[in-house]
Amino acid sequence: MERPLGASGRLVVISNRVPLPAKDGNSSAGGLAVALEAALKQHGGLWFGWSGRTVDQVENAPQIIEAGKITFAVLDVHRKDFDLFYTGFANRALWPICHYRLDLLQVDRSQTEGYFRVNRTFAEALAPLLGPDDTIWIHDYHFIPLAAELRRLGCRNRIGFFLHIPWPPSDIASALPAYGRLQNGFTAYDLVGFHTKQDADNFRQCLLRENLGFPVGDGEYQVGGHRFRIGAFPVGIDADAFAETARAAERNPTVRRMRESMEKRRLIIGVDRLDYSKGIKERIESYSCFIRSNPQFRNKVVYLQVTPKSRSDVPEYKRMQHQIAEQAGWANGNLGEVDWTPIRYINKTIGHMALAGLYRMARVGLVTPLRDGMNLVAKEFVAAQDENDPGVLILSRFAGAMHELDAALLVNPYDTETTAAAIARALEMPLEERRERWRTMMDRLRGNGIDDWCQGFLDVLTSGKSPVPPPQEG
Ligand code: G6P
Numbered sequence: 165m166e167r168p169l170g171a172s173g174r175l176v177v178i179s180n181r182v183p184l185p186a187k188d189g190n191s192s193a194g195g196l197a198v199a200l201e202a203a204l205k206q207h208g209g210l211w212f213g214w215s216g217r218t219v220d221q222v223e224n225a226p227q228i229i230e231a232g233k234i235t236f237a238v239l240d241v242h243r244k245d246f247d248l249f250y251t252g253f254a255n256r257a258l259w260p261i262c263h264y265r266l267d268l269l270q271v272d273r274s275q276t277e278g279y280f281r282v283n284r285t286f287a288e289a290l291a292p293l294l295g296p297d298d299t300i301w302i303h304d305y306h307f308i309p310l311a312a313e314l315r316r317l318g319c320r321n322r323i324g325f326f327l328h329i330p331w332p333p334s335d336i337a338s339a340l341p342a343y344g345r346l347q348n349g350f351t352a353y354d355l356v357g358f359h360t361k362q363d364a365d366n367f368r369q370c371l372l373r374e375n376l377g378f379p380v381g382d383g384e385y386q387v388g389g390h391r392f393r394i395g396a397f398p399v400g401i402d403a404d405a406f407a408e409t410a411r412a413a414e415r416n417p418t419v420r421r422m423r424e425s426m427e428k429r430r431l432i433i434g435v436d437r438l439d440y441s442k443g444i445k446e447r448i449e450s451y452s453c454f455i456r457s458n459p460q461f462r463n464k465v466v467y468l469q470v471t472p473k474s475r476s477d478v479p480e481y482k483r484m485q486h487q488i489a490e491q492a493g494w495a496n497g498n499l500g501e502v503d504w505t506p507i508r509y510i511n512k513t514i515g516h517m518a519l520a521g522l523y524r525m526a527r528v529g530l531v532t533p534l535r536d537g538m539n540l541v542a543k544e545f546v547a548a549q550d551e552n553d554p555g556v557l558i559l560s561r562f563a564g565a566m567h568e569l570d571a572a573l574l575v576n577p578y579d580t581e582t583t584a585a586a587i588a589r590a591l592e593m594p595l596e597e598r599r600e601r602w603r604t605m606m607d608r609l610r611g612n613g614i615d616d617w618c619q620g621f622l623d624v625l626t627s628g629k630s631p632v633p634p635p636q637e638g
Contacts, residue, residue, distance in 0.1 A: 173295065173296075173297030173298045173299055174207050174209045174210055174295065174297075174298050174299075175203055175204055175206075175207050175209040175210075175298070175301065175622070176209060176210045176211075176212060176290075176293075176294065176298045176300045176301065177200050177203075177204060177209065177210070177211045177212070177301050177303065178211075178212045178286075178300065178302045178303060178307060178310065179211075179213045179302075179304060179306075179307075180213055180214050180250070180254075180303075180304065180306040180307070181213065181214065181216070182211055182212070182213035182214065182215075182236060182238050183197040183211075184216075184229060185229070185231045185236070194540075195401050195406075195614050196399065196540075196614065198614075199614040199615055199617070199618045201234060202615070202618075203618050203622065204233070205232070205233045208233045208234075209233070209234055210234070210236075210237060210293060210298075211234060211236050211237070212226070212236075212238070212239075212286075212293070213239075214239060214241060215227060215238035215239055215240050216238070217240045218240070218241055218242070218243040218246045219241070219242065219243065220242070220243055222240055222241070222285075224288075224289060225289065226238055226239045226289050226290075226293075227240075237289075237290075237293055239285070239286060241285075244278075245278055245281065245282050245285075246282075247278075247477075248274060248279065248281075248282075249275075249278045249279050249281075249306070250306070251475075251477045251478050252270075252274075252275030252278060252279070253272075253275040253276050253278060253279035253342075254305060254306050255475055255478050255481075256268075256269075256270040256272075256275065256478060256479075256480065257269060257270055257271065257272075257275065257276070257340060257342070258305045258340070259305065259329070259441075260480075261332060261336060261337060261339065262327075262329045262330050262331060262332060263330060263332075263440075263441040263534070263535040264330070264332050264336055264534075264535050265440065265441070265535075266336060268440070269339060269340070271340075271341055273341075276341070276342045279309075280309055280342075283307060283308075283310050283313055284313050286310060286313075287313030287316075288313075288317065290310075290314065291317045291318075294314075294319060294321060296320070296321065297321075298321050299321065299322050299324075300314070300319075300321050300322065300323040301323075301324045301325075301326070301621070301622070301625070302323065302324065302325045302353075303325075303326055303328065304326070304327060304328045305327060305328075305329055307325075308325070308346050308349045308350065309346070309349035310349075311323045311352040311353045312348065312349045312352035315352045322354045322355075322626060323352070323353050323354055324353060324354060324355040324356075324357065324621060324622075324625040325350070325353045325355070325356050325357065326356075326357040326358075326397070326621060327356070327357070327358050327359075327363070327537070328359070328537050328538070329536075329537040330358075330359075330360075330363050330535055330536070330537050330564070331358055331363040331364075331367045331370075332366055333366050333369065333370075334366070334369050334370040334373045334374075337366075337370050338370070338373070338374075344374065347370060347371065347374055347376055348376075350367075350371075351371075351376060351387040351388075351390065352390075353392050354393065354628075355392060355395065355621070355624055355625045355631075356392065356394050356395075357395050357396070357397045357621055357624075357631075358394075358395075358396050358397070359396065359397070359398050359399060359537045359564040360396055360398065360537075360538075360564045360567055360634070361396045361567075361634060363396070363537070363564070364394050364395060367394060368385070368394055371385065371387075382631075383395050383631045393624060393628075393631060394631070395621075395631025396631065396634050397617055397620050397621045397631070397634070398538060398564065398567065398568060398612060398617070398634045399538050399614065399617045400609060400612040400613045400614050400616060400617055401540060401543045401544060401547060401609065401613070402613050402614050403546075403547040403609035403610050404547075404610070406520060406544055406547040406548060407547050409516070409517055409520040409548075410520035410523060410524040410547070410548035411524070412517070413520045413521025413524065414524070416517050416518050418514065418515075418518035418521070418522075419518055419521030419522060419525065422468075422522060423525060426466060429463070429465055429466050430464065430465045430466070430527040430591060431465075431466055431468060431522070431526040431527060431528075432451070432466070432467040432468070432526065432528040432529075432530060432587065433467075433468050433470070433522055433526040433528070433529055433530065434447060434467070434468070434469045434470070434529075434530040434531070434532075435469075435470045435471075435514075435519060435523075435541050436469075436470075436471055436533070436541065437471070437472060438472065438473050438474045438484060438485060438488065438511070439474055439475075439481070439484075440480065440481075440484055440534075441534055441535050441536060442532075442533045442536070443532045443533050443534040443560065443577040444469065444488055445487065445488060445491060446532065446534070446577045446578060446580065446583075447469075447530055447532050447583075448469070448488070448491050448492060448495055449491075449580050450532070450577075450580045450581075450583035450584045450587065451495070451507065451530075451584070451587065452495045452499060452506075453580050453584035454583075454584035454587040454588060455499050455506060457581075458584075458588050461588070461591065462499075462501070462504070463501060463503070463504040465591070466505075466508060467506060467507045467508070467530075468508045468510075468522070469492070469507060469509045469510070470510055470512070470514050470519070470522075471488070471509065471510070472511060472513040473485060473511050485511075488509070489509070492507050492509035495507055519544075520544070520548050521548075523544060523545045523549070523555075524548045524550060524555075526545070526555050527556065527591060528555055528556050528557075528558060528587060528590045528591060529541075529546075529555060529556070529557045529558065530558050530587070531545065531557065531558065531559050531560065531563060531565070532558065532559070532560040532575060532577035532583065533560050533577065534560070534562055534578070535562050535563075536560070536562065536563040536564060536565070537564050538563070538564040538565050539559075539564065542557060542559050542563060542565040542566075542569055542572070543565060543568075543569070543609055546569065546572075546602065546605045546609060549602055549606075551599070551602065551603075553595065553598075554599060554602035555590075555598070556572075556573060556590035556591075556593055556598055556601070557569065557572035557573070557601075557605070558575055558583070558586050558587065559572035559573070559574055559575070560574075560575060560576075560577045561574045561575065561576055562576075562577065567634070568605075568608045568609070568612065569605050571600075571602075571608075572601065572605065573586045573589060573590055612634075
């Protein structure tokens with residue numbers, strides 16, 4: 165379907181990470197990047213962001229890579245600025261605050277300034293590449309002030325922003341000393357999107373509490389002479405394509421090796437970046453509690469936790485790497501047998517195909533973040549299941565995905581004993597109930613695919629229509 169972007173306009177996507185085409189032409193991009201690429205291809209488009217390199221001498225002009233109908237433009241960042249912008253403010257102030265972790269908030273004036281400076285540098289590099297009819301879509305917490313910087317440079321284009329992580333209530337958000345500046349930055353957009361109504365409501369409450377303008381009608385907000393929209397756009401996946409990948413993955417060598425190593429035990433799986441928001445520590449505690457209180461499952465299950473390391477230069481993440489490795493070691497030491505390792509904890513990235521196959525093999529998917537914007541692992545786990553004998557999803561009530569996937573076993577991940585009981589219940593769940601729950605969830609996934617998300621956001625951004633509330637939240 166053609167979207168009504170500006171007459172001669174392109175779509176311009178901006179994100180910190182840019183899925184540059186591989187030299188061999190193969191792309192390793194995930195579902196979300198694939199959907200954005202498809203939208204870019206439809207109109208001819210530009211994808212702008214960080215090159216992935218830090219340097220000591222910065223070139224002001226971005227590097228341009230042409231790939232068919234998409235132009236990629238990427239910028240190197242000075243090593244010191246990157247430490248302040250990414251390792252500092254974005255991931256030691258914004259990330260913990262947005263995940264309700266006031267205890268981990270690091271307040272550092274030079275990091276804050278570095279964040280705003282890098283945003284200004286990106287705006288200055290992007291502005292000359294823009295045409296007057298381009299529609300601009302900025303992604304995630306790294307670039308909240310980017311629209312305000314572009315406006316300062318005279319950009320009058322339609323600009324949308326989507327936050328891929330949660331937005332907290334105003335009492336938490338306002339603990340950030342740069343809060344007022346960020347809020348002002350948001351008001352330079354034409355549309356600000358979140359995954360859930362709860363996040364959008366939190367954001368509205370923040371604007372009201374700061375006396376920043378007032379709501380005018382459905383989803384619209386007026387600040388000074390500028391009106392913008394706020395909406396919830398829950399991101400989805402291409403459920404049928406993922407199901408197909410999972411079916412095909414039965415022959416995948418990693419999946420085969422895993423199956424052979426199981427020796428008829430049942431698989432419980434968790435897949436997360438190594439991040440404190442994912443609740444991995446609490447999950448290992450719950451699993452250990454499950455084994456202790458359900459001795460009939462000793463040596464009958466294997467819990468595979470796939471956890472690629474992430475943001476290792478951020479001290480909170482580095483500390484966590486040690487803590488979780490130690491905890492998994494303790495659990496195996498205390499619970500294991502000569503012929504049974506209760507937890508297989510690995511810090512490798514596993515390819516898309518093999519993961520799909522592992523989800524399909526698993527009887528239980530443990531997706532128990534302490535706070536998460538959406539969580540696509542939950543959705544992919546459901547899509548990967550064999551409809552005749554589906555596994556059970558155990559899902560945190562603090563993940564955005566729970567609004568659509570409420571037919572999962574919903575748990576409070578802080579409550580070790582109840583989560584442990586949910587694992588036992590999932591393993592003992594009769595086939596009919598598993599099928600029923602799976603069907604309900606799969607229908608929801610089919611009703612809100614990744615293209616719906618992309619088109620839904622762009623329709624509201626370009627047409628000025630009011631955002632439709634996501635169906636699951638009324
Ligand atoms: C989250 C964020 C993304 C980010 C990803 C990986 O999903 O919403 O913007 O790219 O984590 O984190 P990293 O810091 O490695 O980019």
